[in-house]
Structure formats: structure tokens, C-alpha cells
Amino acid sequence: MAFLPRLRIMLGLLEGTKSGKIAMSLKELSERTGLPPSLLREHLRFLQGEGLVKLIDEDVVLEVTRIDLAIKALEAGLDVERVSNLLDWREFEHVTAQCLDMNQYEVIEHLIFKCQRRRYEVDVVGLRKPLILCIDCKHWSYNRGARLRSAVKEHVERTRSLSKCMLKIPKLANRLSGWNKCFIIPTLVTLRESFMIVYEAVPIVPIRKLNSFLQELEAYLESILHFKVEIDHEDKSTNIVGEPYPFPFKWPEK
Template sequence: MKRNVPALLLSGALRINELEALGVSRGELEELEVEGLIRIEGEEVRVLRAVQLAIEAVKRGSDIEEASRWLSWRDFEKLCVEALMSHGFKVKAPLRFKAEGRRFEIDVVGVRGSLVLCIDCKHWSLRRGLASKVRDAAAKHLDRCLNLASVLSEALGLKVGAKPIIVPILVTLSDMGFKSTCSVLVVAIYKLNSLLLELEDNLDVVPSIRAGKLD
């Protein structure tokens, strides 16, 4: 399969004859359809999972910054919600709450037992100043999570187990090259499922908020 097929689809080439003129075979499209990323409807192609398609485009050589422009933060939010629900979490997206006389919003919050995952979805990517941008976003997200900890039960409206553990997470399009910053986990969207599978076994080494304090 040609590496640029997902990029062509996301950039707006959605008619079969147009794609064939660009050297894309129907077989290549059918492979993406089998993966659940697109649907072939007559002579047109409908994109079903834009985030996964963008990830595939990046893997095949597309520029990360360009790929991020094809997506909205809402695309990321939907994928995060799907991932959390598939792992048995009850989800609120977004969660809006008040604490200390201020208003806050967290993109996605998932609750399973005592575990509370707070996710901030970032689909941007910059060649310069990326590390500082991630740090700034993480610091702001940590502040939101600390404030949530002070009003957790009231804000969530969901049953949380005893001694709740809040885990702040920043989800990005690409792998940033580091696992955490400012006491916030940083994970690429395509690694989110693996994180959810392994998280509870690694809570002793994961940045978290317990009893309203960083642990």
C-alpha cells in the first residue's frame, strides 16, 4: 500500500476516479476499509476514523504538523472516550467544574473504581519550541487536576472508590520523546490503549494525585 494514501484522503481526495488518477488502486482503498478507517460508497470514499487515518499517514512519511491540521481536538476527544470506555471506564467529556471560585474544564475524565484519569487532548505539533509548549500545557493541566481533586465527588457526579487516585494525562498526535513532564503523563494517541492496559500495574511509578496532593 502506498504510504501517501491516508494523506490524500485526509487532504480532500475522496472520489474514486480522482484517487485512481493519483495512482491509488481500489485494492489499497479496500484494505483501509477492512481496517475500519474509511467506507467506499459507490464512487466516493467516506472517512470514518480521521485520527487513525492521520496516524497512518504520519507513519508513511507525512509531516506531523501537516497531519495535525487535518484533525480537530474533537477527533482526539472521541478517540480517547472510545479507548476509556473499552477498558471499562465511565466517562465524562468534557467535565466542567468550579473550585476556589474559578471555572475549569477537562477534555475527558474516566472513572473506574478508585482510578480517575484526566485527559487533555492536544493535536498540535510544532518544529520549534515543542518541549516548552508541552511543558506549559502540562503545567496548566496539572493545575486543573489539583483543583478537581479538591471537589472530586461533587464535580464528577460519578461513584468513585475509596482513596481516589487521579492521573493527569496529556494526549498528543506524535510521540514527544518523553513519558512525563510537570507531573503529567505524556502519551501519543496511538499508545493510549497500551497505557490503559498497563496503567494499574504501574501506579507506583506513575505521576498521580492522591488525597489532593501530588504523589
């Protein structure tokens, strides 16, 4: 099956360019993929036709960014966790954003905003009316309790500030036209875990489980924390209704 060798080649290219280089020898790529040079050349010519690489003598040169290659690998069926393990923290955030995009969320990456004179950063924001996912991406393991408690507490407060000031953030406000309410869900996405957990009602989702979490989100809604926010575009104001809490939820009729 031709498909599998191409996945191995894309994985080998991501492994070989992790240090920042954009090219590697055919010999090195053959060793990384376990493919003989003749078969390797055959599949590289296909990838060259796709605009991903260029063959120059005995070298393979990336024609796209590592992120573009990672996205192509994900679209071709390569495991999300294997791809994410080969990315730095910024690339990891972008793969998280790509997962949201593939699940019909509008995405904002690396959102920086101020609320009540304090500066905040959110790695990824995903919008699909009436839901907003406020995502913090973590490379580290969640098995250290104190570290996890601190991360969850900080992210809940970050999400609260986003809820208060969302109409004052142009990148976000421009996407909320026609919304009169929303449910904002703080979520942590981790790189190195196998199982999703819900900690103090906040979902901690391994990147390998993110697609299934997004596809099955309705099933989690009654047990995860959210901010219910009323939006007044005329006054350019928002109002958090009550305290964040797990909530019963019905999807709006299409």
C-alpha cells in the same frame, strides 16, 4: 488479503474528507489508495453493506461521520497515529476517548466545570475504579521546554480543582456511586511524538502509545503523580490526602 485494501480505502476516505466534504469521486479515491477501479468497487460494496459509504454513480459518499469512520478504522487495525493525524482537535479528543473505552474505562468527553468560581475544561476523563485519568490532549510537540512546563503546571492545577469539586459536577458525581476513594492521575496525550516521557512525574503519552500505556498502567503507578482523594457521599465532599506524589499501588482484588 481483502482486509488490507479496506484499510487503505478507509484511510483514503479520511484523507479525502479532511477539508469537510463528505464525498469524493472514485477516480480520486483510486489515486489516493493505489487500487484499480474494479478492485475499489468490489471493496466499496462491502463497506456499503456495513453502512459506511454509499456508491452513487462515480462518487463515494460517506454515510457516517468522520469520527465513526475513524473508530471503525481503529477497530479494524489501522494505526492510531495515522488515523489521529487526519483528525482535527475535537476529533483527536474523541479518538483518545475511544482508546479509553476499548480499555474498559468509562469516559466523559469535554468536561466543563466550575470550582471556587473559576471555570475549567478537561478534554477527556476516564474512570476505572479506583483510577481516574484526567487527560489534556495536545496537537503540538513536547520538545519545547517552556511550553511543556506551562502545560503540565496548568493541567496539574486543573486536576487538583477536579479533585476538590468532583462531587459537585453532576456528570462525574453520577459515576462515582460506591466509590469511597480514588486516585486521580493528570495525563497529557500528544499527537506528534514517538516516545512516552514522564515530566515532573506527569506522563506525556503519544497517541500511538496510549493503548500500551493504559494496558501497562500498573507498571507506571509508582513513578507518576496522582491525587489521592477520599470521597464522602453523605456530606457530598472530597478530601485530598496530602500532596500529589508518585505512589506505591496495589490493584484491588477482583
